[in-house]
Amino acid sequence: MVPDFRQDYFSLFGLPRAYRVDAGKLDRAYHAMQGQVHPDRHAHLAESERRLSMQWATQVNEAYRTLKTPLLRAHYLLRLAGAETDHESNTAMPPAFLMEQMEWREAVAEARAAGDHHELEKLMQRLKRHGDGLRAEIERDLDANKDYPAAADALRRLMFIEKLEHEIEDALEALES
Amino acid sequence: MALLQISEPGLSAAPHQHRLAVGIDLGTTNSLVATVRNGIAVVLNDEVGRSLLPSIVRYKADDRVDVGYAAQGAQALDPRNTIVSAKRFMGRGLKDVAHIESMPYDFLDAEGMVRLRTVAGVRSPVEVSAEILKVLRSRAEASLGGELTGAVITVPAYFDDAQRQATKDAARLAGINVLRLLNEPTAAAIAYGLDNASEGVYAVFDLGGGTFDISILKLSRGVFEVLATNGDAALGGDDFDQRVYCWILDDAKITFPSIEDTRRLLLKAREAKEMLTGHDEAPIHAELSTGQAVDLTLKIDTFAEMTRTLISKTLGPTRKALRDAGLTVDDIKGVVMVGGATRMPQVQRAVAEYFKQEPLTNLDPDKVVALGAAMQANVLAGNRAGADDWLLLDVIPLSLGLETMGGLTEKVIPRNSTIPIAKAQEFTTFKDGQTAMSFHVVQGERELVADCRSLAKFELRGIPPMVAGAARIRVTFQVDADGLLSVSAREMTSGVEASITVKPSYGLTDDEIAGMLKESIEHVGDDVQARNLREQQVEAERLVEAVEAALAADGRLLRAGERADIEEEIAALRKRIAGSDHRAIKAGIDSLNAATQDFAARRMDQGVKRALTGQKIVEFKL
Numbered sequence: 001m002v003p004d005f006r007q008d009y010f011s012l013f014g015l016p017r018a019y020r021v022d023a024g025k026l027d028r029a030y031h032a033m034q035g036q037v038h039p040d041r042h043a044h045l046a047e048s049e050r051r052l053s054m055q056w057a058t059q060v061n062e063a064y065r066t067l068k069t070p071l072l073r074a075h076y077l078l079r080l081a082g083a084e085t086d087h088e089s090n091t092a093m094p095p096a097f098l099m100e101q102m103e104w105r106e107a108v109a110e111a112r113a114a115g116d117h118h119e120l121e122k123l124m125q126r127l128k129r130h131g132d133g134l135r136a137e138i139e140r141d142l143d144a145n146k147d148y149p150a151a152a153d154a155l156r157r158l159m160f161i162e163k164l165e166h167e168i169e170d171a172l173e174a175l176e177s
Numbered sequence: 178m179a180l181l182q183i184s185e186p187g188l189s190a191a192p193h194q195h196r197l198a199v200g201i202d203l204g205t206t207n208s209l210v211a212t213v214r215n216g217i218a219v220v221l222n223d224e225v226g227r228s229l230l231p232s233i234v235r236y237k238a239d240d241r242v243d244v245g246y247a248a249q250g251a252q253a254l255d256p257r258n259t260i261v262s263a264k265r266f267m268g269r270g271l272k273d274v275a276h277i278e279s280m281p282y283d284f285l286d287a288e289g290m291v292r293l294r295t296v297a298g299v300r301s302p303v304e305v306s307a308e309i310l311k312v313l314r315s316r317a318e319a320s321l322g323g324e325l326t327g328a329v330i331t332v333p334a335y336f337d338d339a340q341r342q343a344t345k346d347a348a349r350l351a352g353i354n355v356l357r358l359l360n361e362p363t364a365a366a367i368a369y370g371l372d373n374a375s376e377g378v379y380a381v382f383d384l385g386g387g388t389f390d391i392s393i394l395k396l397s398r399g400v401f402e403v404l405a406t407n408g409d410a411a412l413g414g415d416d417f418d419q420r421v422y423c424w425i426l427d428d429a430k431i432t433f434p435s436i437e438d439t440r441r442l443l444l445k446a447r448e449a450k451e452m453l454t455g456h457d458e459a460p461i462h463a464e465l466s467t468g469q470a471v472d473l474t475l476k477i478d479t480f481a482e483m484t485r486t487l488i489s490k491t492l493g494p495t496r497k498a499l500r501d502a503g504l505t506v507d508d509i510k511g512v513v514m515v516g517g518a519t520r521m522p523q524v525q526r527a528v529a530e531y532f533k534q535e536p537l538t539n540l541d542p543d544k545v546v547a548l549g550a551a552m553q554a555n556v557l558a559g560n561r562a563g564a565d566d567w568l569l570l571d572v573i574p575l576s577l578g579l580e581t582m583g584g585l586t587e588k589v590i591p592r593n594s595t596i597p598i599a600k601a602q603e604f605t606t607f608k609d610g611q612t613a614m615s616f617h618v619v620q621g622e623r624e625l626v627a628d629c630r631s632l633a634k635f636e637l638r639g640i641p642p643m644v645a646g647a648a649r650i651r652v653t654f655q656v657d658a659d660g661l662l663s664v665s666a667r668e669m670t671s672g673v674e675a676s677i678t679v680k681p682s683y684g685l686t687d688d689e690i691a692g693m694l695k696e697s698i699e700h701v702g703d704d705v706q707a708r709n710l711r712e713q714q715v716e717a718e719r720l721v722e723a724v725e726a727a728l729a730a731d732g733r734l735l736r737a738g739e740r741a742d743i744e745e746e747i748a749a750l751r752k753r754i755a756g757s758d759h760r761a762i763k764a765g766i767d768s769l770n771a772a773t774q775d776f777a778a779r780r781m782d783q784g785v786k787r788a789l790t791g792q793k794i795v796e797f798k799l
Contacts, residue, residue: 014789029788031400035568036784039597039658043356044196044326044559045723047770049777054657056781058597065595169500176493 008080009063019077019142021067030064071162074138074155083148097157104164112171120175124168127161134158196326198356198558199317200364200550203306203330203344205264205413206386206517208232209544210313210328211551212321213560218368218548221320229543230316232386234308235259236297244312256281256440258295262415263309265387266291266302267347268339275411276419279443281436290343303347304693310351324715327354329554331546333388334360335408335494335574337620337630338662345659350693352712356557358659361385362392363403363571364549365515369540370396370567377510378404380498382528382536383546384491385516387413391495393502393509399567405501405593406574407494412487414450414518420483421446421475425461429471438465449475454520481523488527495531501593512536517543559726570595573656580617580626589654592622599655603669606650610642614650618664637666706759713762717754720766721747724773727780734779746772 010017013029035041037056042049066072078084093101104127111119134154141151199221202209207229211220220228227246235248236258243251251259260282266274271286283294292299310330318325330353332344341358348355362381369375375396383390390408394401422443426434434442445463452459453475463471499505512528514536519525528536540548556566573596578588590600606614615636621629640648649669656662695705724747732740750765 012785027397031398031568032788033785034570035566036788037781038568038570040357040553040557040569041566043557044719045727046720046773046777048774049723049727049780052774052777052781054597054655056785057658058599058655061595061598173497173500176496 009067009076012060012063013067015067017077017080019070019074019139021073023068026064026067030060033060070135070138071155071158074142074151074158077142078148078152078155081148083152093156093160097160101160101164105167108164108168108171112174115175117172117175120168120172124165124172127165127168131158131161131165134161195560196558197317197321197323198326198328198551198554198560199313199321200329200359200547200552200554201310201313201331201353202361202364202547202550203264203309203332203347204232204385204546205262205388205415206232207543208309208313209547210317211544211547212317213551213555218551218555220544220547221317223316230309230312231261232264232309233259233261234263234305236295236300238296240297242297242308244308252444253437253441256436257283258297259440260293260295260300260305262387263302263305265411265415266293267306268337268341268343269302273411275416279419279422279439281440289339301693303343304350306344306347307350310347310353314351314353325353326558326719327356327554329357329359329364329550329557330355331359331361331364331550332660333383333385333408333410334362334390334392334403334406335388335410336660337410337575338577338632338660339620339630340410341660345661354715355659356554358661359550359553359569360390360392360403360406360571360660361388361546362390362406362513362515363394363401363569364547364553365513365540365545366392366394366396366401366549367552367567367569368545368549369513369537370401375511378502378504378508379511379513380495380509380532381513381515382491382495382519383408383515384518384524385413386518387411387415389413389491389494391491391498393498393504400570401567402570403572403595404504405498406572407498407501408574409490409494412490413516414447416487417450417484417518417521418443418446420487421449421480424475424479424483425471425473428473429469431465431469431471435466438467441465442471445471450480450521453477453480454522484523488524491524492527492531506532509534513545514538515542515545571658571660572596573598573660575620575630576622577618577620577632577654577656577662578629579652580619584626585624586619586621586626586629589652590656594656596656596660597658599653601651601653604650604652605646606640606643606648607645609645611645611648612640612642613638614640614666616652616664616666618654618662620662632662633664635664635666637668640668641670643670710757710759710762713759713766714754717750717762717766720769721750721754724769727773727776731776731780731783734783735776739776743769743772743776 013026015021015026015029034057037053037060039050039053039057042053066076107123111123134157137154138151141147141154199210199212209220209228209230211218222228230245231249233245233248235243235251235255237243248259252261268290270289271284271291274291285292285294285299290301292301314325330344330348332341345355345358362383365381365383366379378393378395381392381394388410389412390406392406393404395404425442425446441463445461449459449461458474458476461471461473461475465471509532512532512534519542525536555561572593573590574592576588576592577590578586581587589602590598613636615634617626617631618633619626619629620632623629637650650666651669652664652666654662654664724743746769750769753762753765
């Protein structure tokens with residue numbers, strides 16, 4: 001038996017359905033919820049309760065991760081609004097953006113090949129600033145303007161940026177070991 | 178009045194009843210057992226007052242087994258049958274074990290996990306560990322005066338699924354009910370955090386006899402949240418001994434030492450290492466079986482030089498853990514040192530230098546893990562009121578994935594995900610009329626399957642014939658609170674479903690474990706039937722007690738008829754407990770479990786609602 005989540009993740013944590021999330025409130029609600037459902041709270045109880053507890057705790061972890069991570073939260077809000085990004089198939093991006101992407105990618109590849117730790121860190125900082133800008137855009141689109149297509153577009157760009165960030169992280173890790 | 182009956186799910190309806198629960202630190206070098214007595218965690222000593230049990234097992238020709246100090250003395254006399262550091266072999270194949278050339282054992286490579294040929298027969302590392310656990314269990318039962326309800330057993334945070342499963346199997350062989358497998362650094366954090374009422378982000382640096390863990394934890398209002406963990410499951414104090422041993426061979430020009438001499442010199446190496454904590458040099462004297470006398474002096478600088486690379490091997494994982502947590506050293510409020518090997522001054526210096534602060538060493542690094550485990554066991558057994566319990570949120574140390582085309586891994590659950598966690602991935606057939614699909618489950622960070630740990634291979638059959646790409650096969654990974662994985666696969670299309678659940682296997686099948694269990698019982702002259710009966714009775718009594726506590730706390734969630742049904746099931750199970758048919762008791766357990774499912778769901782709903790309202794009250798106060 002799988003727990004029935006009649007509520008969405010926002011109501012599960014007693015939060016307003018919006019991109020902007022009070023991180024402290026989210027953390028407190030998450031801890032309060034796990035305090036009730038976590039398997040450690042049910043370890044001495046009947047097997048039926050232990051199994052249910054694991055299922056609930058699994059769902060609460062998933063809900064928390066979704067709301068905690070800006071990218072996932074934006075996706076989730078678009079899904080709730082019935083305006084999914086269809087990010088797997090929809091890869092049509094403006095040429096200027098793709099060009100920029102290629103330049104980023106080359107810069108990362110060069111720094112990686114040269115073993116330039118410092119340059120990689122610098123690229124990372126620039127990407128992070130870029131990502132912050134996109135996240136602010138997404139917030140405006142979702143919360144103030146309710147412009148879902150615009151939010152979906154910004155979100156697709158953010159996915160590219162975060163993917164690049166992961167590549168830099170991998171490069172940094174490879175340099176260290 | 179029912180409305181006023183405030184009862185947390187963790188609160189027992191019979192608070193006077195104290196369940197006997199212990200924490201066990203099953204270490205590479207030493208093992209310990211601890212419990213909470215009158216609210217205070219204490220390590221339980223043996224009959225002569227010693228708290229450590231050396232993790233050494235000696236198998237003898239007369240079928241007897243020596244464990245601990247009794248076996249320790251025989252290391253150099255009977256090295257082949259005296260197993261030390263068995264933890265290093267848990268869930269490991271022959272090719273995974275380092276320094277195998279200087280180990281005196283008669284290894285047998287078996288699928289998944291290595292075996293050892295001893296004078297008493299072939300033994301798996303799981304059985305060796307079970308011998309250690311059995312001694313700790315009887316120590317605890319003698320000391321507490323009763324049968325144990327259960328135990329929390331600690332494992333290195335960086336242990337993979339196979340190593341965790343092996344540990345749990347060892348407990349099962351030793352007749353211990355495992356309440357939880359708990360990560361060692363997390364256990365240490367409980368002991369530390371609750372002692373110091375700390376808040377903030379802490380690093381736990383745990384260098385034991387054979388394993389290294391680094392965990393980054395956030396402590397806030399009674400919640401211990403692991404942000405990231407990393408480590409090296411084959412790095413510890415043993416490796417420092419190994420370096421000194423090689424230096425001795427080199428300096429004393431010893432070639433091809435006998436296995437007895439190897440063991441003798443490794444012991445000398447360890448003594449020298451321990452002496453260098455507090456001294457500038459250590460003498461090494463030994464007489465070999467060849468008559469050669471070894472007479473050397475190891476200076477602390479030489480020791481530091483030869484072990485420098487080992488220490489730097491701890492810093493890579495430390496950096497990775499910090500990066501995964503999204504933090505820098507400046508965010509770390511304190512560094513907790515755990516494990517005997519952190520006593521070495523050069524380890525403490527390296528940690529202080531890296532974190533730019535002196536590490537915390539005020540709890541005994543040998544005992545802190547067992548103490549934390551005991552505190553957690555006390556909570557899990559239901560001995561505390563729910564309201565003031567702390568909460569642990571731990572993570573999975575290594576990514577879990579599936580093999581895809583070309584021997585590449587596709588990650589399904591990334592490392593450092595908070596557990597429990599479940600993830601599903603969909604696959605499809607690539608040939609027309611394909612009716613079966615095989616899956617290979619792996620764990621690790623590397624891109625190539627060959628570089629990851631293989632956990633299980635299984636096949637899903639009975640897929641209805643369709644054109645290529647039409648079938649939808651959903652593979653679900655579920656990791657429970659012990660960090661153990663189960664995988665299921667299911668074909669989702671047009672009414673036809675096939676599903677399979679695999680337990681990752683590393684070489685010990687359920688049948689093998691059952692066989693070992695049977696053998697070990699017969700060995701001590703016990704009756705298998707009697708043991709089965711006793712086990713089912715204990716399990717049934719535990720369940721009846723749990724259900725009655727639930728009825729007392731939340732009986733109002735049931736309609737009269739529903740309550741009567743459950744009570745009838747309890748009465749029926751009680752009758753079976755009094756009988757002598759263990760299969761009937763098992764059936765009764767299953768039946769009572771099934772009867773309480775809806776009740777359990779309502780209790781859980783109530784808890785969820787309570788969390789929400791509790792949250793609103795907090796908001797209100799602010």
